[in-house]
Every structure is written in structure tokens, then in C-alpha cells.
Amino acid sequence: MFQLAICAEMVFQDLPFVDRVRKIHDLGFQVEIWDWTRHDLNALARTGARFSSMTGYIEGDLITAAGADALLRTAEQSIEAAGRLGCPRLNLHGTGLDAAGLPVQPIAAASGPMWLAAQRTLTRIAELGQRAGLVFCLENLNTEVDHPGVPFARAADTLALVSAVDSPHLRLNLDLYHAQIGEGNLIELVRRALPYIGEIQVADVPGRCEPGTGEINYPAIARALASAGYRGTIGLEAWASGGSEQALRRFRDAFTVSTEAITNR
Template sequence: MSQPFQLAACAEMLWLDKPMHWRVERLTEMGLGVGLWNWPEWDLDKLDRVGANFTIMNGYLEGRLADDHGADMLLKSARETVQIGKRLGVDRLNLHGTGLGDGGIPIWQHDTVTGNMWLKAQDTLNRICDLAEEESVVFTLENLNLLDHPGCPFGSTADVLALVSAIDRPQLRINLDLYHTQIGEGDLIRWCEKCLPWIGEVQVADNPGRCEPGSGEVNYVAVARALNDMGYRGPVGMEAFAAGDPEEALEAFQSAFTL
């Protein structure tokens, strides 16, 4: 048996009754990287002392890609967040087409994305890349499904791939969330193949329920084998709730991605 991937898990979604620094410590003890969402909610001094490998964190607190005001907000927020990410040693800083509010509902909703919005989004992402190059960090753009995140511009896997491949700069990668791809498009292995040259991280959860691999309909063992066969050696993060005991959920995740 071998472990070709760097495995991590989102601390925000596990052991919900425990303090965040405890969750980060436990994931680190288990040999896993750690994913975070919004940094202002947590005691950064305590997190910093753990010595965890933070694989990914939200790279902004507000803003959006496709209009002037939203882009300026995004760049200002990202510039602040970059410093927190560098303090914690975060590997990748994550973006979406627009900021998300309560329950993941997009703050700025658009059912139709115009040509001008596409051009503005590309301009905004190039500005993000300029910031990333200046600060020696990497951003990712994550796909989202439109059932859980209605009206999110640039949410589909196809849209994220189109934007990141058009920018084609090393400072911007895809956060390929296969839970969202399963709901939005399906055909996971072929989407992995299409996105492969630009993937910065793969995130997983089963469907329905958004719990650990093996709790739903997705054959993540087959996905893991396919990722390995196509030469992917990057991080795989479980961004999922636990169907039962969190330790057992993490064991199921590790098992699915150990070949």
C-alpha cells in the first residue's frame, strides 16, 4: 500500500464541539494537513503554535470577480488575508466567483454571466496573480454547485477551468471540489483529466450528505486510482462532515486514498 497524495481535512467541519486549536492539533497528530475557512473566527496565536500544515484557507473575506467595486474589495481583502496566510504557512488561498453569506448563499447572485463579466473576471484574477507573485503565494479558484450556492457566477467546474486555463499563470490554480462537481456535472474522472494541468488541490466529500468517502454514491476508490494513474501527486482534502465518529470518517477517507 502506498500514499501518493498529501491528505488533509477541513477542521471547520469536524469535532464541532471542540475548540479549533484542538481540532487542528488532532488532525496534525493523525498526520493530516489542515484546511480552514475564515480566519477572523479563530485564535491565530493558538493555531500558530500547533505547527500544523495548513493546506488551504479562504483567501478573502469579501468581494467578487466580475465588477469594478467587487474586484477592488476582493483585492483589498486578499491583500490582508495573504499576510495571515503567510503567518500560518498556508499553502493555498482560496477564492470563489463571489463572496458567500450565511449557509453558503452567494452575496452577489447572477443567473447569467455576460461577456463583459467574463472579461472583468479575467482582469481581476490577473490582478490577484500580480499580488500573489509579489507576495510569493498561490491562490486557487474553487468550483461550487448551484443547488447549494444558487446564482453563484463562475461556479461550475467548466467555468472555473475556463478562467484558470485562460489566465494560465502559476499563481492561480484550480481547487477542484469533486463534491460540487458530482452535483453539478458528474463524470468526475474526466473532469479531473481536463483540469489536471491547473489543479492546485482536490477536495472531496460524498453525496448526498456531504460526508466522508464511502458514505454516499461516489466511488472514491476508483477516483483515487484514476488520479494516481494520471500522475496527480498533489493534495487531496476532505471537506466533509462526519456521518458518525470523526475519527472513523477520517480513517475511511485515508483508506479510500491509500492505494
């Protein structure tokens, strides 16, 4: 019912990266990657894997003139890389992140002018995506645990920006792990955000491991998504609590929904 993808950065870590991608593909999943500049794109393409998403910029931000120009310039480079892998979606954040996932320029609170600047930058990004035939996805993050200081981090923020731009080439990467930490009420969140979702990412809380290891009732979320008509990509962006193959099985089980389960809701 859903298209299932696995973030190759976080599982099968005992394998070289290209072998991780091949393993995920052999197990029947699509593949997500992060910073494409760290990988051999030719080797990845030769695996035959279907790539679901990758980071869509190298540097830049949404709110400063220089940062927006850098974001657009490196987004164009990312589009070229995505074309080599046949990857349809490119991921964005509220600002550039360092290797530890922290903002290059932390912001305590975004001002009104910052919001307007972010909307203008994302409009330019959407126009770039339209010309290239790709979709950029703005990801929500949590600032309590993993990404303090990131502006426009909450799902409510990313939804406000994406809906304001209102382009099919700018959608949400709705990360439910981050949303649970920052906001909760996940089923209502996915229903509200549904018209703007380009992809959903999942991990459990606490620990950021696969579904079934924490407090989130992912089978219930899966049934709600199916009932609402979502048939898009759901990506596992999680560490394996034990063996990686077991983590992938748990993920697949959580998001396997029968027609009967939808009918009986």
C-alpha cells in the same frame, strides 16, 4: 502518494477549534480552515499543524470595479494571515458568500462582459500571488443544492477562467462533491483539469459526508489521479457520518493507492 488534509470546520465539532486543529495534526493530516478572521491565528500557529489552505479574501467579487478592488485589498490581508500560518494556498469563489454560503450578490447567468471582467480580476489576483509567493485557487461550487446564484460556479467555468489566465499562481480548487452534483463524469473531469489543479476537495453525494457514504467511487478516482501523475493535496471537506476519527480513516483508506494498483490499470 497524496498529501491528505482535513477541513477543521466540519469534523470534531465537540472540540474547541484550536483543539480540532491539534487533533487533526496529531492524526497525521494537514489542516484546512475557512474564514481566517474568525480564528486566533497565534493559537493556531502554536499547534504546530501544517496548514494546507484557507479562504483568501474577506469580501469582494470578480466582476465589478468596487468588488474587484475589495477582493484585492482583502486578499492582501489574507496573504499576511497565511504567512503567519505558513499556508501555501488561498481559496477564492466566483463571488463573496454570506455565512450560509449564499452569494452576497446572486447572478442568474454571467454575461460576456462579466466573464471578461472576471478574467481581468483573476489576472490581478495571480499577480498578487506571484509577488507573495503563494497560490490562489478558484473553487467550483454547485448551484443546485448549496450555493444557488453563484456565478462561475461549475468546474467547467472555473477551468475556463483559470486556463485563460494561465498563471502558476492561480490554480483550481477542484471540489468533486460540487462537481458531482453539477456535472458528474468525475474521472474525465480530473484528467482534463489536471494541468491546472492546485488542490482537490472531496465529500460524498448525497449528504456531503466522508468517502464511502454515497454514490461516488472515490477509490477509482484515486487510482485515476495516481495514474495521471497527480501527487498534490486532497482535502476532506465533509461532515462526519458518525465519529470523526472513523470519517478520517475512511478518507485515508479511499486515497491510499498501491503501486500495484496503478501498474495494473
